[in-house]
Amino acid sequence: MGWIGETVESIKSLQIRQVLTQAVSLGMIVTSALIIWKALMCFTGSESPVVVVLSGSMEPGFKRGDILFLHMSKDPIRAGEIVVFNVDGREIPIVHRVIKVHERQETGEVDVLTKGDNNFGDDRLLYAHGQLWLQRHHIMGRAVGFLPYVGWVTIIMTEKPIIKYLLIGALGLLVVTSKD
Amino acid sequence: MYPTLHSALPSSNLLHFESSTQRPRLFFPKKMHSFGYRLNALLTFSVTILAIICAFASYSDNLNLPSPSAQIQVLNVNWFQKQPNGDDVVSLTMNISANLESMFTWNTKQVFIFVAAEYETPLNALNQVSLWDGIIPSKEQAKFWIHTTNKYYFTDQGSNLRGKEFNLTLHWHVMPKTGKMFADKIVMSGYHLPEEYR
Numbered sequence: 039m040g041w042i043g044e045t046v047e048s049i050k051s052l053q054i055r056q057v058l059t060q061a062v063s064l065g066m067i068v069t070s071a072l073i074i075w076k077a078l079m080c081f082t083g084s085e086s087p088v089v090v091v092l093s094g095s096m097e098p099g100f101k102r103g104d105i106l107f108l109h110m111s112k113d114p115i116r117a118g119e120i121v122v123f124n125v126d127g128r129e130i131p132i133v134h135r136v137i138k139v140h141e142r143q144e145t146g147e148v149d150v151l152t153k154g155d156n157n158f159g160d161d162r163l164l165y166a167h168g169q170l171w172l173q174r175h176h177i178m179g180r181a182v183g184f185l186p187y188v189g190w191v192t193i194i195m196t197e198k199p200i201i202k203y204l205l206i207g208a209l210g211l212l213v214v215t216s217k218d
Numbered sequence: 219m220y221p222t223l224h225s226a227l228p229s230s231n232l233l234h235f236e237s238s239t240q241r242p243r244l245f246f247p248k249k250m251h252s253f254g255y256r257l258n259a260l261l262t263f264s265v266t267i268l269a270i271i272c273a274f275a276s277y278s279d280n281l282n283l284p285s286p287s288a289q290i291q292v293l294n295v296n297w298f299q300k301q302p303n304g305d306d307v308v309s310l311t312m313n314i315s316a317n318l319e320s321m322f323t324w325n326t327k328q329v330f331i332f333v334a335a336e337y338e339t340p341l342n343a344l345n346q347v348s349l350w351d352g353i354i355p356s357k358e359q360a361k362f363w364i365h366t367t368n369k370y371y372f373t374d375q376g377s378n379l380r381g382k383e384f385n386l387t388l389h390w391h392v393m394p395k396t397g398k399m400f401a402d403k404i405v406m407s408g409y410h411l412p413e414e415y416r
Contacts, residue, residue, distance in 0.1 A: 098353070099328060099393045117334050117346035118389040118401055135391075137332070137348035140375045143341065149375070155330065155353065160370070183398050185272065212254055 048215060064213050084110040084179035089122060090189030091133060095154030096120070103190040106133060108179030115139060115148055115174070120181040123152065126166045131178055134161055140171075148174055275325045276397020282323045288316035288388040288404050290333060296367065298379070298416050306379035308372040308411060310349070314388070315363035321392055322357040329354045330391040335372055336405075337384035347372055349386075381413045 078087040087108055091100045100106065108122055115121065117139050124131050137160065138151035149171035153160040162170060195202040296309040314333060321329055332351035339345060349368040354360050385407045392400040 098355070099330065117348055118330075118332060118391055118403075120391075120399075135330075137351075137370060139344065139346040140342045141344040143343045146343075155351075181399065183276075184394060185396055 045211075045215065060214055064210070067213070082107070082109045082179070084108040084122075086122075086131075086178065089131070089133065090192050092130065092193070095157050096133060096135070097156045099155055100133065100184070101186070103187055103193055105185040105189045106181040107183035107185070109182045110177075110179040114141065114146070115150055115177065115180070121150075121152065122178045122181065123172055123176045124178060125164060125169070125172075125176065128164075128166075132161070132164065133181065150177070272396045276394060279323055279325055279392075279394060279398065279400065282320075284318075284320040286316065286318045286321060286390070286404065288314070288318075288406070290314050290386045290388065290406055292386075292409055293365075295412055295416065298412060298414075300377055300415060301373070304377055306374040306377050308379060309367060310372060311365070311367050312350070312386075313363065313365050314350070316361075316388060318354060318360040318390065319357055321390065322360060325394045325397065326357075327393050327395045329360070330393060332389050334387050334389060335384045335409075336387055337382055339374065339376065339378040339382075341376055341378075345374065347374075379411050380415070382411045383407075384409050384411070 089106050091104045117136050120135050122131050122133050134152040134154045136150050137153045140149040291313040292310055294311040298308050301307050330353055333349050335347045337345050348370050385405050387403045387405045389403040
């Protein structure tokens, strides 16, 4: 009881000025995280510059929980690149390798076929019904960098929301009760 | 990073004695400070070191200048047809030999390689069709030769493959344990498809 009582007491004893300072510092933390994310978006040209691998379709290269850094440039898409694409009617983007490219003479439009390294067949079964090729607008970015395991943090937090709330609560308490 | 002199001194306001029978009462925010700060410092320090090591490992890949070699022979055109939808499709038998040992560094998890046929048609400025691929998990397996037919259909968009000259390229994609991925290719030219379906 004593521990909780003291915490409540220490929160009660805060001056209005301190409360404001803490609110501002909390805001600073949140906004700086946002700034970093948006800056990455600008810098990489991809709407989601960092993605977490969720399935084992690219094993043993990428395992579940690994992080990929994406880059979206004007460069043409070529066979062998690992791209992240969205299929109409599917919410979760897919990370697979390009195995076929057909680029038009005049317009430069591309037809792309992808396949997961660990999958037996190509991705036509994953595409929308009747869709044979991916076009440029389906592709969100190409993978340029790799970091193992870090993505488990977000996987655990999305699958066990309780851990997320506990963590946010603990961090919030830490910020509120810290005095300088 | 280090505990301040203030909080390290036992005579500071860290300890409050309310009465002689009670145990010393710890003033909560101060305790929070020292413990939280130390944990925070430790965590920040270890994450920073880990990030530096990862960055260094990835950077060290740039110091390696690989000199891979490869040869591909087309031994036979097994069959060559026009599909009902009008696209040409070919089956080839190839002999692929390569030495990719120089690509492996301490930061290399695996090398993904594939052989693609590349050619131009009146419709398309570039066609890349992957014919065969494989994963090389270690340096010991990086010198190899394989006798194989194409794993994926060699299909054109349309019917332009009769008498077509094409390149075979060996592409590689170095997948690191951490950091930046590398890719490059060797182009081998001068392959021809037959003038007639068979």
